[in-house]
Amino acid sequence: MADANIYGGLLGGALIGLAAALLLLVNGRIAGVSGICAGLISANPLREKFWRAAFVMGLVSGSALYGWIHGATPLRLQTGSAGLLLAGLLVGFGTRLSSGCTSGHGVCGLARRSPRSLVATITFIAFGVLTVYLTRHVF
Amino acid sequence: MLPILTSFIIATLFSVGLIIAEMTDPARVIGFLDIAGRWDATLLLVMGGALAVTLPLFPWIQRRKKSLLGEPLRVPTARRIDARLIIGAAIFGIGWGLGGFCPGPALASLASAIPGVILFVIAMAVGQWLAGRINS
Numbered sequence: 001m002a003d004a005n006i007y008g009g010l011l012g013g014a015l016i017g018l019a020a021a022l023l024l025l026v027n028g029r030i031a032g033v034s035g036i037c038a039g040l041i042s043a044n045p046l047r048e049k050f051w052r053a054a055f056v057m058g059l060v061s062g063s064a065l066y067g068w069i070h071g072a073t074p075l076r077l078q079t080g081s082a083g084l085l086l087a088g089l090l091v092g093f094g095t096r097l098s099s100g101c102t103s104g105h106g107v108c109g110l111a112r113r114s115p116r117s118l119v120a121t122i123t124f125i126a127f128g129v130l131t132v133y134l135t136r137h138v139f
Numbered sequence: 140m141l142p143i144l145t146s147f148i149i150a151t152l153f154s155v156g157l158i159i160a161e162m163t164d165p166a167r168v169i170g171f172l173d174i175a176g177r178w179d180a181t182l183l184l185v186m187g188g189a190l191a192v193t194l195p196l197f198p199w200i201q202r203r204k205k206s207l208l209g210e211p212l213r214v215p216t217a218r219r220i221d222a223r224l225i226i227g228a229a230i231f232g233i234g235w236g237l238g239g240f241c242p243g244p245a246l247a248s249l250a251s252a253i254p255g256v257i258l259f260v261i262a263m264a265v266g267q268w269l270a271g272r273i274n275s
Binding site: 002003004005006008009010011012013014015016017018019020021022023024025026027028029030031033034037038041042050051052054055056057058059060061062063064065066067072073074075076077078079080081083084085086087088089090091092093094095096097098099101102103105106107108109110111112113114115116119120121123124125126127128129130131132133135136137 | 142143144145146147148149150151152153154155156157158159160161162163164165166167169170172173174175176177178179180181182183184185186187188189190191192193194196197198200201203205206207208210211212213214215217218219220223224225226227228229230231232233234235236237238239240241242243245246247248249250251253254255256258259260261262263264265266267268269270271273274
């Protein structure tokens with residue numbers, strides 16, 4: 001077993017959960033990152049696009065701000081350009097088709113006790129595990 | 140104007156959470172998915188930490204008629220577990236296992252300006268657009 005980041009994981013997770021709860025409480029929206037992005041690239045009134053664009057900019061600025069204060073955090077790419085291109089296409093396509101990702105289905109959907117989100121979360125974790133097993137231990 | 144500002148601030152908090160949890164490091168994510176290798180429990184702790192907050196708070200917030208800014212609470216209404224949900228989640232899982240990025244961490248990592256991350260995010264937007272065309 002690798003060394004898990006116990007405190008960072010729990011504290012970071014709690015902050016993610018707090019942000020998701022705040023977006024629902026203050027803005028009345030679900031903090032599902034794939035859904036927020038999808039609404040940005042599909043036909044939507046400008047008013048809908050602005051808060052979504054602000055959310056994406058907030059994601060970038062949070063990490064930029066943290067990096068500026070504490071220095072860059074590790075980011076160890078696990079595959080080359082072709083792999084990242086394919087992975088990005090699959091992640092974009094799959095999350096749009098299933099209306100959610102790790103945050104929308106995993107964090108918010110489970111909190112709403114949504115059976116759809118439970119099925120989606122189990123499915124994407126299972127296929128992630130299967131993919132890593134095949135790419136790291138079989139081929 | 141105010142919803143735009145609060146969205147930005149809340150996303151900044153979300154992003155700092157991702158970074159403290161090291162979810163912007165694909166090695167951590169792949170480590171969690173690699174149950175036959177050196178398994179890394181960090182992602183499980185992140186989900187646990189997040190759900191410890193959202194599980195009790197969401198039902199309480201959802202009892203409200205309107206958000207603090209006076210907007211209606213927009214919560215998904217779909218209930219059917221259909222092929223699109225399962226096939227989409229499976230495709231997402233394969234991409235997640237290949238790259239170790241899901242949408243939130245990928246966008247937060249744009250700040251690093253690493254070409255591979257930018258490539259992933261552009262491909263992700265194209266993938267979303269393609270799925271949107273199929274949906275409509």
